[in-house]
Structures are given as C-alpha cells and as structure tokens.
Amino acid sequence: DADVTQTPRNRITKTGKRIMLECSQTKGHDRMYWYRQDPGLGLRLIYYSFDVKDINKGEISDGYSVSRQAQAKFSLSLESAIPNQTALYFCATSDYWGTDTQYFGPGTRLTVL
Amino acid sequence: KNEVEQSPQNLTAQEGEFITINCSYSVGISALHWLQQHPGGGIVSLFMLSSGKKKHGRLIATINIQEKHSSLHITASHPRDSAVYICAVRSYRGSTLGRLYFGRGTQLTVWP
Numbered sequence: 001d002a003d004v005t006q007t008p009r010n011r012i013t014k015t016g017k018r019i020m021l022e023c024s025q026t027k028g029h030d031r032m033y034w035y036r037q038d039p040g041l042g043l044r045l046i047y048y049s050f051d052v053k054d055i056n057k058g059e060i061s062d063g064y065s066v067s068r069q070a071q072a073k074f075s076l077s078l079e080s081a082i083p084n085q086t087a088l089y090f091c092a093t094s095d096y097w098g099t100d101t102q103y104f105g106p107g108t109r110l111t112v113l
Numbered sequence: 114k115n116e117v118e119q120s121p122q123n124l125t126a127q128e129g130e131f132i133t134i135n136c137s138y139s140v141g142i143s144a145l146h147w148l149q150q151h152p153g154g155g156i157v158s159l160f161m162l163s164s165g166k167k168k169h170g171r172l173i174a175t176i177n178i179q180e181k182h183s184s185l186h187i188t189a190s191h192p193r194d195s196a197v198y199i200c201a202v203r204s205y206r207g208s209t210l211g212r213l214y215f216g217r218g219t220q221l222t223v224w225p
Binding site for chain 1: 117216
C-alpha cells in the first residue's frame, strides 16, 4: 500500500462549490504539506503543518483552508471553487529529523468549470 | 525572478546518451533536492544533497555551494528515464529549516 494517499484522484466540479481533498499517510511523519502544480510553473506551497496543532500558510493560501485531523490526516478545502483553481494538487510528508526528504502522494487532478 | 532556475526546460536525447540537467539558485540553502515526476504525475525524491556528489545507479547529482549550482547527470539514458526532473532547495534560516523553493522542471524525453 502507498505511504501517502490522496482522495479523490480526479474531480470535476462547478464554480462556487465547496471541495475537500483528503490526504492520509502511514509514514509516521509529523510534517505535512499541500502543493498545487500548474503547467509551466513549479510546485507552489498552499499550506503546511509541522504537527497537529501547528498549521501555517504557504505562498498561495488565499481561497484555501486546511484541517489537520490527526498526525496521519491533512485535508485541503476550497470554500468556493473558481476556475483558476484548476490544477494538480499534491500532498506530501517529511520527517524533521533526518534529510527532510519530501514523500509525495499521487496527486489529485481538480477541474473547476 | 524565481529563486530556482533550471536549464534546459526541455531536453530530447537518443537512448544511450549522457544527460545533464542544471539547477541554479539564489538563496542560502541547507539542502538541495532532485525530484522525478513520472508521466502519470507521481513525484519521487531522487537525491538530497548538502555538499559534494551522490550516485544512485545511472544517476549522479553534484552540488557546488560556492557557485550555487547543482547538476543532475544520467549516464546511458534509457526511454524509461523520460520524465520531468525538478530541482528544489531548502532555504536556510538560522537553526530552523526554511521553506522549500521549486524549479519549474526539465522535461526529458529519451527516444529509443
């Protein structure tokens, strides 16, 4: 089984709808991240969490919110989806003690019509 | 200006060729990562470097901290190496880990 899982893998929705993307990990890492990837652009950080009680905004947090329900779960919500939020979304985890290597989920392809 | 610049953006090679992808950065770093993104979208970490050189199979990564430059080399390239290669740097902020900056990626296509 994959160490970092994301659901759903694909989602098509309409403008104005509320959407939740979920991420679960079995790596036992404290640090979790949400990124979005757009064609021709690098990965951009939306939110990150260093433990259950610590949540921080990334470089493009407007229009998004997150919830860290447990060490293993980190959800990303789009309160009112808009077309320019159409992108590939990745969840990732890392361990602080060590290399801080990022372990990515398989990605969620979100299309907002 | 992006803190991490990769070159080239696109690279096409014939099977067996030696490949080099370059990464330059403008911030002080604690570590540099090379990632591989497969055509299906999945991203895996290839290397984490803070100095010198690392080798894994046909992949070699080097870093020059003074010049703020890293290279990823692929020897004897194969069509299965076709992917997007992403350079990312972890900025240094005193005793704590700073944020991660990503390059835009290099699309490598290797033809048989």
